[in-house]
Amino acid sequence: MLSKKDLVVAGLALLQGSLASLQIVPAATWTAAGTNQHVQAHGGGIIEVDSVYYWIGENKLNGSAFQSVNCYSSTNLVEWAFVGELLSRESSGDLGPNRIVERPKVIYNDATSTYVMWMHIDSSNYGEAKTGVAVSSSVCGKYNYLGSFRPLGFQSRDIGLFKDEDRSAYLLSEDRPNGLRIDRLTDDYTNVTSNTYLWPQHIEAPAIYKNDGVYFMFGSQLTGWATNDNKYSTATNLKGPWSAWADFAPAGTNTFNSQTTFILGVGKNVMYMGDRWLSSNLMASTYIWLPLTLSGTTATLTEEESWILSEQQPWTPSHTKTIPEAESPSNTLSKGAVILSCSGCSGGKSVGYLGGTSNGTLQFSGISSNDTTKTTVQVRYENGDTKQRYATVTVNGKSYVLAFIPSTNGNTPFSSTLNVELHAGDSNAITIRGYGEGWGPDVDCLVVPER
Numbered sequence: 001m002l003s004k005k006d007l008v009v010a011g012l013a014l015l016q017g018s019l020a021s022l023q024i025v026p027a028a029t030w031t032a033a034g035t036n037q038h039v040q041a042h043g044g045g046i047i048e049v050d051s052v053y054y055w056i057g058e059n060k061l062n063g064s065a066f067q068s069v070n071c072y073s074s075t076n077l078v079e080w081a082f083v084g085e086l087l088s089r090e091s092s093g094d095l096g097p098n099r100i101v102e103r104p105k106v107i108y109n110d111a112t113s114t115y116v117m118w119m120h121i122d123s124s125n126y127g128e129a130k131t132g133v134a135v136s137s138s139v140c141g142k143y144n145y146l147g148s149f150r151p152l153g154f155q156s157r158d159i160g161l162f163k164d165e166d167r168s169a170y171l172l173s174e175d176r177p178n179g180l181r182i183d184r185l186t187d188d189y190t191n192v193t194s195n196t197y198l199w200p201q202h203i204e205a206p207a208i209y210k211n212d213g214v215y216f217m218f219g220s221q222l223t224g225w226a227t228n229d230n231k232y233s234t235a236t237n238l239k240g241p242w243s244a245w246a247d248f249a250p251a252g253t254n255t256f257n258s259q260t261t262f263i264l265g266v267g268k269n270v271m272y273m274g275d276r277w278l279s280s281n282l283m284a285s286t287y288i289w290l291p292l293t294l295s296g297t298t299a300t301l302t303e304e305e306s307w308i309l310s311e312q313q314p315w316t317p318s319h320t321k322t323i324p325e326a327e328s329p330s331n332t333l334s335k336g337a338v339i340l341s342c343s344g345c346s347g348g349k350s351v352g353y354l355g356g357t358s359n360g361t362l363q364f365s366g367i368s369s370n371d372t373t374k375t376t377v378q379v380r381y382e383n384g385d386t387k388q389r390y391a392t393v394t395v396n397g398k399s400y401v402l403a404f405i406p407s408t409n410g411n412t413p414f415s416s417t418l419n420v421e422l423h424a425g426d427s428n429a430i431t432i433r434g435y436g437e438g439w440g441p442d443v444d445c446l447v448v449p450e451r
């Protein structure tokens, strides 16, 4: 007979099996519901309101000039839905054509019941070096743009925000001539009152996270769009003393090829959010989200190909996976789909000519899963175009549209993630064809979690 404790343990195992399989896959194409585009929230941050995560960042679909500040929502940090533009392009002014609007960050002001957004505002040659402020009564609604200025008269490019437990809040601001600043915000969070700390070292992309009474400031060195070994510094008081800058990822990895944008607490877990910018096609920049371990005054970033994050449990690497090959003889290729040679692909082959007017189709059969669970399947692909491609992916009779950003990384296939219900057993069917009459990607293989 099972004891109550056994039942609780069994229940937990069931919960883990059924709920905790969705995965964060860094550097993949993340298709947003509502747009069917790779998520456009670069240089962004996340704010949690009533158990919903809102991811706010830059839309780079059309290059570096300002298009919009976007907001996406999710309850699990994996499945993201586009909600709307918080700021949109205007005919002139700070939000007009050919303007720079970067690193939007939002905090909530409890006294005024207002969401306050700060961002970097600049001319196209980055000569103005100002901050902009916008406010809204709704986290993911339209924001009212208040204007721009140089905080305390100093240049400001990359920014971050930090709200402390006592509700005092701070602007983190890269001042090119002088260094990195922490400036105290006014009580309504729409202006700065005074400087709290100034590092003479040149660090940008700043983000503060507080853990067990220790403030951790993260940021990158100044190497443009290229990545470098990002740094952190700690203190028990925002006024300092702050420790010397140190690496939090292994030296030489360039922070696993990413630049800090935000640090998010998720239950007892801490997640690092970085951008892997692709300067030649900024919309195809990817998101490098990785587990960050903070202990005492030490920060350590872990590299994971994919990982499972939840508020209730410590994060884990993802489960072992099977890798069904597109060119496998057990698959069905029809309507013009053909096996291509692909030097970077597993097995040296991919399947191409999916979609198009002939409707090329690749059908995988016998995809196995140990559990009936919603999980994250990766479609590994190559897309040699300079624009996204799309595919209709049908899993056990249900269809989804997936985006595929250009795979400009030499011959190495990229992944596009699909969050989908698989059945226990080996009878899952996955079919990939084009979207409309466009060409889909060349598919290397699937990556399917065993559970």
Ligand SMILES: *[C@@H]1O[C@H](CO)[C@@H](O)[C@H](O)[C@H]1NC(C)=O
Binding pocket: 062, 063, 065, 067
């Ligand atoms: C895209 O950017 C180009 C160059 O800045 C501009 O001429 C064009 O109007 C933009 N298109 C959209 C849809 O924003």
Ligand SMILES: *[C@@H]1O[C@H](CO)[C@@H](O)[C@H](O)[C@H]1NC(C)=O
Binding pocket: 152, 191, 192, 193
């Ligand atoms: C912001 O603060 C500065 C310095 O105290 C002040 O000069 C400026 O007028 C303030 N801006 C607004 C919009 O209140």
Ligand SMILES: *[C@@H]1O[C@H](CO)[C@@H](O)[C@H](O)[C@H]1NC(C)=O
Binding pocket: 356, 357, 358, 359, 433, 436, 437
């Ligand atoms: C391709 O085939 C599918 C399945 O038969 C169909 O639903 C879809 O409309 C076709 N697409 C085109 C472009 O013919």
Ligand SMILES: *[C@@H]1O[C@H](CO)[C@@H](O)[C@H](O)[C@H]1NC(C)=O
Binding pocket: 319, 320, 370, 450, 451
């Ligand atoms: C899935 O099932 C197979 C066969 O029983 C087993 O070898 C494998 O360890 C299981 N994988 C996981 C992640 O539980």
